[in-house]
Amino acid sequence: MISKRSFLTLSAASLALGLSATGASAQEKTLRVGFQKYGKIVLLKGKGTLEKALEPLGYKVTWTEFPAGPQLLEAVNVGAIDIGNTGEAPPIFAQAAGAPLVYVAHEPPAPKGEAILVPKGSSIQSVAELKGKKVALNKGSNVHYLLVKALEKAGVAYADITPVFLTPADARAAFERGAVDAWAIWDPFQAAAETTIGARTLTDGTGIVANHQFYLASEKLVANHDAALKVFLKQLSEVDDWAKADIAAVAEALSPSTGIPAPILQLALARQSYGIRPLDEATIAEQQRIADTFHALGLLPKPVTIASAVKRIGS
Numbered sequence: 001m002i003s004k005r006s007f008l009t010l011s012a013a014s015l016a017l018g019l020s021a022t023g024a025s026a027q028e029k030t031l032r033v034g035f036q037k038y039g040k041i042v043l044l045k046g047k048g049t050l051e052k053a054l055e056p057l058g059y060k061v062t063w064t065e066f067p068a069g070p071q072l073l074e075a076v077n078v079g080a081i082d083i084g085n086t087g088e089a090p091p092i093f094a095q096a097a098g099a100p101l102v103y104v105a106h107e108p109p110a111p112k113g114e115a116i117l118v119p120k121g122s123s124i125q126s127v128a129e130l131k132g133k134k135v136a137l138n139k140g141s142n143v144h145y146l147l148v149k150a151l152e153k154a155g156v157a158y159a160d161i162t163p164v165f166l167t168p169a170d171a172r173a174a175f176e177r178g179a180v181d182a183w184a185i186w187d188p189f190q191a192a193a194e195t196t197i198g199a200r201t202l203t204d205g206t207g208i209v210a211n212h213q214f215y216l217a218s219e220k221l222v223a224n225h226d227a228a229l230k231v232f233l234k235q236l237s238e239v240d241d242w243a244k245a246d247i248a249a250v251a252e253a254l255s256p257s258t259g260i261p262a263p264i265l266q267l268a269l270a271r272q273s274y275g276i277r278p279l280d281e282a283t284i285a286e287q288q289r290i291a292d293t294f295h296a297l298g299l300l301p302k303p304v305t306i307a308s309a310v311k312r313i314g315s
Contacts (some may be wrong), residue, residue, distance in 0.1 A: 010232075026165050029059045030152035030222075031228050034072040034084030037065065037186045037258050038268070040107075041085055042277070043239045046253055050235045059228050067167050068092075070140045076101050082225075083217040083232060087114075087142030087186065088209075091216055093292045095309055096300040100219040102277055102311045103287075104214070105233055107213040107240075111205030114143050114186040116150060117175070119278035120198035124181065127154035129204050134162045142211060144186035145290050148297065149208045158297060163179035175199070179196055187268035188260050195264050214278070222311050223229040229305040278312045 031054060035041040037224065044050055051061050066072040068222070069086025076084065077099035094101055118124045127150045137143050148158050164171075164180050168189045175183040176197060185193065193199035205211045215236070221229060243250045243306070251265035256263065279287075287306045294300045 010238050018212075029057075029228075030062055030080040031059050031083070031225070031232065032062045032064065033038055033232075034075055034081040035065050036072065036085070038254065038260075038265075040240050040243065041084060041237055042254060042257060043225065043243060044236055047235075047239055049238070053231050053235050054228060056080055057227055058230065067169070068138045068141055070138070073099060073101060073216065075085055076216065079218070079220075079293065081218075083215065083229070085213055085215045088141040088212050088214065088287060088290050089142050089145050090295070091309070092294060092304060092306075093285070093300065095142040095304045095306075096291075096295075096302055101216045101309060102219055102222045103214055103306075104217050104222065104229065104308055104311055105276050106237075106279050106283055108273040108275055108277070109210035109212060110271060111207070111209060111211050112271040113190070113205070113268070113273075114146050114184070114209075114211050114224060115204040116143075116147065116191050116202045117183045117185060117190065117199040118173065118181065118202055120200060121180070122200065125200065127151060128156055130154075130202075131156045131160045133163075134164050134179070135182045135184060136164045136174050136180040136183040138167055138171070139165040141186070142209075143186055145293065146205055146209050146211070147184045148293060150203050153208060161288065182309055187271060188258065188265055191264045191268040191271075192260055195267065196293055212281075212283060212287070213273075214287075217311075222252075235277060240274055240276050243269070252287070262303040279310050284310055 033041060035045060045063050054061060066082055069090030072084045073090050073094040075081045077094060091101060121279050135147060137147055151158055166174060168185060171183055174180045186299055217229060247266055247269045250269055252260040254265050255262045291304045291306060295303045
């Protein structure tokens with residue numbers, strides 16, 4: 001369970017990431033963007049178009065990388081960044097912990113972009129055979145829900161496996177040395193493991209989970225900087241259109257910043273979804289089902305209402 005206290009432990013250094021978009025003067029306004037190693041925001045950063053688009057409004061932009069969604073939303077919670085993106089599970093845990101975050105957009109489902117992997121030579125052939133086994137995953141991430149639902153589909157109780165909570169880098173190391181039996185992970189780490197060490201997929205999200213990406217902002221950004229938020233979403237949509245039209249070019253562009261070879265990125269990008277959209281009722285309902293599942297498992301300190309944290313940004 002992720003407590004509110006754990007969301008308040010970001011270091012003072014992290015709090016100094018940049019000028020607050022809310023507290024700064026008109027001459028000093030800064031939009032602080034959080035990103036992960038992979039995704040549309042990384043492309044936006046590389047393009048450099050957001051800075052140019054926000055300059056007439058008097059904003060500068062700072063960028064901060066995070067290893068995964070939970071850490072990124074911890075930064076939103078303590079006021080260190082203003083906006084970023086994560087998968088489905090992190091905002092649910094953050095909302096349950098009282099984080100002042102707002103869903104502002106999402107991407108369509110990409111169920112093949114996350115999977116439960118086993119080593120190349122593993123004797124495990126099905127999710128049902130994970131009973132009694134150790135499974136590495138990033139706690140509170142998208143794959144946490146994938147694991148829960150895949151086990152449920154296979155007739156295995158979540159309590160019957162041993163979750164080993166590790167960041168992607170540490171999980172990869174544990175997976176390679178045989179310290180865990182399986183690894184629930186997302187792209188591009190998924191594609192890298194498949195390609196470089198022959199990891200085998202027990203199941204991806206197809207027919208089990210949707211695997212949405214969400215864009216989340218602080219309440220202060222949404223309340224006080226609507227114009228900057230609209231510019232951000234517009235620039236993000238333009239990058240998304242470019243990415244959809246030329247996956248090979250995107251892979252080449254991402255490779256230097258991620259340290260992942262372009263062919264691996266192409267595999268991951270082919271499993272990604274495209275289209276930056278406001279949340280619709282179906283997506284909100286699906287996110288609510290995820291929240292209810294985590295609460296029923298005792299992983300959340302309290303129930304959450306997803307709709308209360310959704311903002312539809314006008315044009």
